[in-house]
Amino acid sequence: MTTIVEGRHLTREFPMPAGPVVALRDVSIEINPGAYVAVTGPSGCGKSTLLHLLGCVDAPTDGSLLFEGRDVARLTDSERSRIRLTRIGFVFQRFFLMPMLSAWENVELPQAEIGIRPADRRARTRELLEYVDLIDRGHHRPSQLSGGEMQRVAIARALANRPALLLADEPTGELDEDTGEQVADLFDRVHADGTAIVVVTHNPVLATRAERRLMMKRGTVVHS
């Protein structure tokens, strides 16, 4: 079983006028296929920074990151984009759906980008919207959906290209308790279907669903 992503001694500093801020300090982490990891901790402890490094949208100042055995630091920007497109799914706190596209088109978008044939795209989009129970809202734009519905569309979009790893940054942060629980249920199903999940959250309900919890403080993992 190949490790999906492996970070060793990850450190991430942000240069600031008053001096560099260390957001992540010497963190090592390994995500295997089918894992379900929750990262918790107070605001500013480095959870999102860790998630961004694992998702190849940011680069560590120090340490190394291997994605499916490939050293991310040696990859070009377009190679990293390709990994994100085909192997990683992102779910954001604020959904970040394309406002000018319908729910259906938002789910189709990543599939079109890797050149999946229209007929296959339609079948996969239908499957995903049924999966998140929004098939009857496919033609609605994000502005016509509730927060929970938008997040479910975002999860469907993240799963569109059958990623090995789903990364979620505070996916219930904008949702009420009941809706957050629906999203947590959905993550359980995604995990049960074999997709590895790393979720950054303040939501204890969501965190308890994970198989493994990482507690972070001041840029380091203090409890696993």
Next chain:
Amino acid sequence: MTSRALAWRTVAASPARALLAVAGVAVIGALLFDMLLLSHGLLISFRDLLDSAGYDVRVIASDDPPAARIPITHADALIADISRLPEVQEIAAVRWDRALAIVSGRPAEGVTLISATVGAERKAWRIINGENLVAAGGTREPPPLVVSMRFAEALGLKVGSALGMRTTMFGAASAIPPVMFRVVGVAEFDFEPPGDLMAATTIDAFRRVHAGRGQDNADVVVIASRPPFGPDDAVTAINHLRPDLHAYSNAQLVTHFDQNGFAYFRQISFVLSSVTLGFAFLLIATLLTMSVNQRLSEMAALRALGFPRRRIVATLLWESTMLVGVGGLLALPLGGLLAFELDHILRAMPGIPERLHFFVLEPRAVVLHVGLLAATGLGAAAYPIWVAARLPIAATLRRETVS
């Protein structure tokens, strides 16, 4: 979904912004188009005007063509000499002067009276009503007169009307008695300025109005070169024959005017075109930059989802192309309408021939307009595209989430 489709959906999602952008580009594009038409319009129109007369060489006494009021003396001998040149096919002398038209019961009107060698009149004016000078019997009494439409309307003249003509000296009526004419035709004169009245008669009648003064003079001698010789060969031959005079081909006259009289318009056009392009650049750059700044989170999300930089760049380029393209296309009819109105205003200036235009539609101007707008659109899109392409994904997502 292609970049073009994504750009179209983005543009269509904000119709007010898109309409504002298109309207802005259309208005600025219309001004740019007009400046391009103005930059060469007068020259093209002037060249067409010269060419339409059917002569391709002009001989004058003064080296300064616009003045051209120093007459050529001994014109008959000059015409005889030049017509013997093998490069010359057709030659005519043209004279003009100011005169007063006297119609009974009306105040005298200042007019420009011209005359041309027999045969040349068919090229200098076009008969609309009645007959031409020769057909009407150039030697009959009273002598024939062809008047412009405006002249006929202003003095209530028609074919068969009688009127007197008296020459003027320094703007006042001379002591020479008026000569009576009969109107034989109403014509359209190519060189008639809007504020002037024009009439034409035979060389003999013109001399009678001037009581023999400057009898053998010509203001300009016009020549049609003989094929396969061209106007340049004819000019060389005439300058060799009469180095004291000045022969110009139509192309040389156009060049001469371009470097002197019309340079003013070209410079104005260049300055205003540059300013207009600057405005177009700022407008497009501002609109696109604002649009990009409003959608930083979308772009960062697209990048996080795995869309490569080139896709973001291509989408923004399409967006710019759509706004500038539609605005640029609308600018053509809008600019054409504006040019028509401006041309109308400018042509009302005194001394401008009826058929001379300041704004002339030409394919070159359309191509240049499209090219300049496209280059401006691309240039203006460069900064917002650079911002979008260099977007730090993680930092943007963090900032957008926190905000």
